[in-house]
Amino acid sequence: MTEVEQADRFARAREAQSVALIEDYVEMIGDLIAELGEARVADIAERMGVAQPTATKAIARLKRDGFATSRPYRGVFLTEEGAELAERVRARHRTVVALLVAVGVPEEIAELDAEGIEHHVSEQSLKAFEDFLQGK
Amino acid sequence: MTEVEQADRFARAREAQSVALIEDYVEMIGDLIAELGEARVADIAERMGVAQPTATKAIARLKRDGFATSRPYRGVFLTEEGAELAERVRARHRTVVALLVAVGVPEEIAELDAEGIEHHVSEQSLKAFEDFLQGK
DNA sequence: GATGATCTATAGCCTATGCTATATTTAAAT
DNA sequence: ATTTAAATATAGCATAGGCTATAGATCATC
Ligand SMILES: [Mn+2]
Ligand SMILES: [Mn+2]
Ligand SMILES: [Mn+2]
Ligand SMILES: [Mn+2]
Numbered sequence: 077m078t079e080v081e082q083a084d085r086f087a088r089a090r091e092a093q094s095v096a097l098i099e100d101y102v103e104m105i106g107d108l109i110a111e112l113g114e115a116r117v118a119d120i121a122e123r124m125g126v127a128q129p130t131a132t133k134a135i136a137r138l139k140r141d142g143f144a145t146s147r148p149y150r151g152v153f154l155t156e157e158g159a160e161l162a163e164r165v166r167a168r169h170r171t172v173v174a175l176l177v178a179v180g181v182p183e184e185i186a187e188l189d190a191e192g193i194e195h196h197v198s199e200q201s202l203k204a205f206e207d208f209l210q211g212k
Numbered sequence: 213m214t215e216v217e218q219a220d221r222f223a224r225a226r227e228a229q230s231v232a233l234i235e236d237y238v239e240m241i242g243d244l245i246a247e248l249g250e251a252r253v254a255d256i257a258e259r260m261g262v263a264q265p266t267a268t269k270a271i272a273r274l275k276r277d278g279f280a281t282s283r284p285y286r287g288v289f290l291t292e293e294g295a296e297l298a299e300r301v302r303a304r305h306r307t308v309v310a311l312l313v314a315v316g317v318p319e320e321i322a323e324l325d326a327e328g329i330e331h332h333v334s335e336q337s338l339k340a341f342e343d344f345l346q347g348k
Numbered sequence: 349g350a351t352g353a354t355c356t357a358t359a360g361c362c363t364a365t366g367c368t369a370t371a372t373t374t375a376a377a378t
Numbered sequence: 379a380t381t382t383a384a385a386t387a388t389a390g391c392a393t394a395g396g397c398t399a400t401a402g403a404t405c406a407t408c
Contacts, residue, residue, distance in 0.1 A: 083261025086236060089328035090365090093229060097395080100222060118355060125219025130396055132357065137394080149356055149403055175315065180340040192225035192332030201325050204316040226396090233365080254385060266366055268387065273364080285373055285386055 089196065096195035099165045100124070101134055102143050105152055106162035114151040168202055169194050175205040225332065232331035235301045236260070237270055238279050241288055242298035250287040304338055305330050311341040 104123055108115035121131035135152055138144040143158035154162060172194045176186035197205070240259055244251035257267035271288055274280040279294035290298060308330045312322035333341070 079255075079258050080261075082240075082259050085324055085327045086259075087261045088324060089232075089236075092328050093232070094394080096225075096229070100225075104218075116355080117357090122215050123218050123222075125216075125223045126395085127397060128356075129358080129398085133395070176337060176340075179311065179315065179344040181337045182340075185334055185336045185340075188221055188224060189332055189334050189337050191221045192228050193329050196325055196328030196332070198321055198325050200321045201312060201317045204312075204318075204321075208315040230364080252385080253387090262365085263367060264386075265368085265388080269365075 092196050096192075097134065098138065098141065098143065099161065099195060100191075101138055102154065102158050102162045103165040103169070105138075105144065105154055106159065106166065109154070115153070116151050120152065165194070168197060171202060171205050171209070172197055174209055178209055228332050232328075233270065234274065234277065234279065235297065235331060236327075237274060238290065238294050238298045239301040239305070241274075241280065241290055242295065242302070245290070251289070252287050256288065301330070304333060307338060307341050307345070308333055310345055314345055 101120070101124070105115040105120060108119055108123070112119070117128060117131055117135065120135070121128040124131060124134075126134075135144060135146060138152075138158070139146060142155055143161060144152055144154055146152040169190060172190045173186045176190060176193075177183055181189070237256070237260065241251040241256060244255055244259070248255070253264060253267055253271065256271070257264040260267060260270075262270075271280060271282060274288075274294070275282060278291055279297060280288055280290055282288040305326060308326045309319075309322045312326060312329075313319055317325070
């Protein structure tokens with residue numbers, strides 16, 4: 077492996093990481109809307125395990141990036157792009173957990189590890205996981 | 213899943229992430245020392261794909277955390293703790309790649325994805341991967 | 349409709365992680 | 379030994395993502 081290839085690999089991991097938080101927020105806002113009919117800042121903060129101003133700031137980035145909208149003192153909503161991302165992220169999360177369980181990871185551990193792993197699973201790997209799970 | 217459990221899960225993923233860069237630097241410095249006999253800042257920066265001052269700053273954190281030492285205008289060295297971490301990280305990296313390949317991910321893709329995934333694989337999952345790879 | 353509780357926004361702070369520009373030191377070449 | 383080149387350190391800046399404290403808005407209750 078050349079230096080450049082290695083550098084690209086690390087750059088890719090860094091990029092995936094920068095998207096990870098966005099993905100988790102978007103997925104979770106989708107969950108809240110599905111469960112409660114709305115996503116309030118306080119609920120988002122509680123589920124993410126962060127302070128409320130931290131959630132507010134993250135939501136501002138989601139809005140800036142076109143994944144969400146919100147009005148002051150009202151809830152947070154997903155844009156079409158945000159809703160699509162949430163759906164992809166949710167499906168990938170399920171697949172990753174299923175793959176981990178399929179190779180012998182206990183359910184509980186699989187859920188824990190998947191929360192981080194999912195953001196680094198490429199489309200190609202995801203496809204391989206699905207094929208493996210279907211016994212192909 | 214309760215709100216607290218979910219929050220803990222996210223907190224765990226955040227923690228894993230904060231360790232990820234440290235792990236990659238330490239592993240890579242170990243590689244350089246093994247290959248070239250020394251790890252120079254310029255080489256570290258090139259392999260990580262970052263500017264030289266970025267590498268210098270990361271090395272300062274490694275030193276602060278007890279994983280490395282260095283003298284001005286000289287190379288970087290791993291402490292005993294750093295060398296042990298490097299070895300663990302290297303072994304885990306190999307196992308993750310092997311697991312991905314075993315479930316059908318192409319070698320190249322496996323290497324790419326593993327660079328990010330590895331940092332979120334718990335001891336328990338790692339053990340499960342090893343057992344799976346041994347056909348148990 | 350006032351009032352107290354709750355929710356949200358804002359200000360201000362911190363660390364990590366990136367960058368460019370430039371000073372300083374070491375190494376190489378003449 | 380100079381001079382030049384290369385490596386390293388340092389200064390200064392930016393953004394992301396944490397936090398606490400507090401101001402401001404909304405909601406519920408009487
Ligand atoms: Mn996640
Ligand atoms: Mn998830
Ligand atoms: Mn890595
Ligand atoms: Mn690695």
